Amino acid sequence: MTKRLIFNGFSMNVVSHIYHGLWRHPQARQAEFNDLDYWVDVLKVFERGKFDNFFVADVIGVDPIYRGSWDTFVREAVQIPVNDSSTLIGALIHATRNIGLTFTSSILQDHPFSFARRVSTLDHLSKGRIGWNIVTSVSHNAAQNFGFDRIVPHDERYAWAAEYVDVVYKLWEGSWDEGAVIADRAANLYADPSKVHRIHHDSKRYKVLGPHLTQPSRQRTPVLFQAGSSKAGRAFAAANAEGTFIMSLNPESARKLVETVNAQVEAAGRKAGDLKYIQGLSFVVGSTIDEAKRKARDLDDYASTDGNLAHISRDLGIDLGLLDPDRPVSELEIEGVQGYVAYYEEAFPGQKPRVRDLANALAYNTRIVGTPDSIADTLQEWRDAGVDGVNLIYQTSPATYVDFVDHVTPLLQQRGLAQSEYADGTLRERLFDDSGPTLNDRHPAAAYRGAFAGQPATGLPKRARG
Numbered sequence: 001m002t003k004r005l006i007f008n009g010f011s012m013n014v015v016s017h018i019y020h021g022l023w024r025h026p027q028a029r030q031a032e033f034n035d036l037d038y039w040v041d042v043l044k045v046f047e048r049g050k051f052d053n054f055f056v057a058d059v060i061g062v063d064p065i066y067r068g069s070w071d072t073f074v075r076e077a078v079q080i081p082v083n084d085s086s087t088l089i090g091a092l093i094h095a096t097r098n099i100g101l102t103f104t105s106s107i108l109q110d111h112p113f114s115f116a117r118r119v120s121t122l123d124h125l126s127k128g129r130i131g132w133n134i135v136t137s138v139s140h141n142a143a144q145n146f147g148f149d150r151i152v153p154h155d156e157r158y159a160w161a162a163e164y165v166d167v168v169y170k171l172w173e174g175s176w177d178e179g180a181v182i183a184d185r186a187a188n189l190y191a192d193p194s195k196v197h198r199i200h201h202d203s204k205r206y207k208v209l210g211p212h213l214t215q216p217s218r219q220r221t222p223v224l225f226q227a228g229s230s231k232a233g234r235a236f237a238a239a240n241a242e243g244t245f246i247m248s249l250n251p252e253s254a255r256k257l258v259e260t261v262n263a264q265v266e267a268a269g270r271k272a273g274d275l276k277y278i279q280g281l282s283f284v285v286g287s288t289i290d291e292a293k294r295k296a297r298d299l300d301d302y303a304s305t306d307g308n309l310a311h312i313s314r315d316l317g318i319d320l321g322l323l324d325p326d327r328p329v330s331e332l333e334i335e336g337v338q339g340y341v342a343y344y345e346e347a348f349p350g351q352k353p354r355v356r357d358l359a360n361a362l363a364y365n366t367r368i369v370g371t372p373d374s375i376a377d378t379l380q381e382w383r384d385a386g387v388d389g390v391n392l393i394y395q396t397s398p399a400t401y402v403d404f405v406d407h408v409t410p411l412l413q414q415r416g417l418a419q420s421e422y423a424d425g426t427l428r429e430r431l432f433d434d435s436g437p438t439l440n441d442r443h444p445a446a447a448y449r450g451a452f453a454g455q456p457a458t459g460l461p462k463r464a465r466g
């Protein structure tokens with residue numbers, strides 16, 4: 001049987017997400033991002049196309065990192081203003097029925113206790129449709145907004161992420177046993193106290209007693225996504241994530257990435273297939289190649305090189321506005337997204353990227369301009385390379401999505417490359433054929449199930465005990 005692809009609608013609660021300058025195009029509605037009606041319209045398109053998941057990116061800072069200032073970011077709305085992503089997800093639950101709702105939250109921005117409670121609440125309200133994109137934040141300002149002088153060093157961010165997920169895993173998986181909730185009206189017994197536990201977490205950054213204050217939601221732990229592609233990022237994904245967002249530059253390099261990371265997944269005691277690879281792509285669709293090229297040229301008239309350079313400067317933590325574009329990247333120390341260099345080296349073995357190569361890598365190397373047929377052929381190549389799904393990046397929203405859903409999705413459905421109906425169940429069950437609603441037993445969080453039974457429920461400070 002043909003393995004279908006997973007489709008994510010990818011967006012951000014901003015005017016300008018990845019294709020900067022395009023918000024000015026006459027058909028672009030992305031500047032309506034403050035208006036919930038706009039988002040409801042976008043999500044209707046996704047559900048019409050039977051997309052699996054809506055994925056909202058997020059950032060928590062803006063740096064003076066393009067030509068020594070943040071003016072370009074503000075002037076061109078390059079990811080600022082940016083509204084909170086989990087609030088948007090909450091507002092969209094009732095406007096949607098089937099699509100997964102995945103939001104980004106950085107380990108910097110929220111204490112794991114309150115974060116775990118928010119996620120459980122969203123998962124209850126959505127009947128198990130929530131995903132979490134775990135990020136560590138690549139900007140100085142993100143760190144400065146949360147008590148640091150500068151960005152937390154690269155690998156230390158991942159050590160912190162490991163500590164953070166340990167806390168939330170304990171709360172989601174270990175604090176309430178299966179069967180804790182009884183809801184017996186006659187006995188006035190809602191939940192069995194012997195099945196609700198403290199977690200007694202005590203580590204470098206966090207001390208959390210518990211218990212988790214929400215009862216288990218359908219998925220308990222939301223579907224876990226991650227997007228880092230450095231060495232440390234891939235190790236974290238291999239151990240923890242169920243989906244990883246990748247930006248490989250061609251199917252062959254994606255194949256290498258999938259093989260390498262799958263070996264790491266297995267080394268972590270999980271199975272290949274436990275981690276899905278979701279490739280970022282954008283499309284310009286025409287009924288002929290010429291028409292598609294014409295549409296692409298029309299869109300490109302609105303593109304902002306400054307905006308695109310500012311964005312990638314932020315991601316890399318390097319001011320590309322002040323550097324010689326021919327300078328080899330290997331001469332630079334990158335505290336930001338090291339994964340971009342890995343993507344380049346996988347696509348062009350033996351070549352070392354220069355600054356200008358990375359500047360172009362983000363958006364335009366992963367844009368496919370073609371007819372529905374040629375696009376379907378290309379997607380088949382990505383699928384055959386081992387990629388499990390696509391993160392559909394907009395140029396103009398919702399027009400990029402509408403074109404895809406109206407013209408490409410039907411063909412993909414005919415070829416068995418896209419689902420034609422939603423299956424029943426939670427987001428996790430829909431993404432993984434062989435999964436129940438909760439994490440499988442191979443995932444590290446599963447070790448916390450039943451782990452806190454029999455722990456004393458003490459914890460009141462002495463004076464309060466009286």
Ligand SMILES: Cc1cc2nc3c(=O)[nH]c(=O)nc-3n(C[C@H](O)[C@H](O)[C@H](O)COP(=O)(O)O)c2cc1C
Pocket residue numbers: 056057058059060104106134135136137138226227228229230231232233234245246247280336337338339340
């Ligand atoms: C497709 C994709 C989406 C991402 N989305 C976000 C995001 O929404 N917020 C964020 O702070 N970082 C985001 N990142 C950055 C990663 O989460 C990660 O922090 C970054 O790649 C640095 O890690 P690395 O050096 O391991 O690659 C994204 C990266 C990719 C490739």
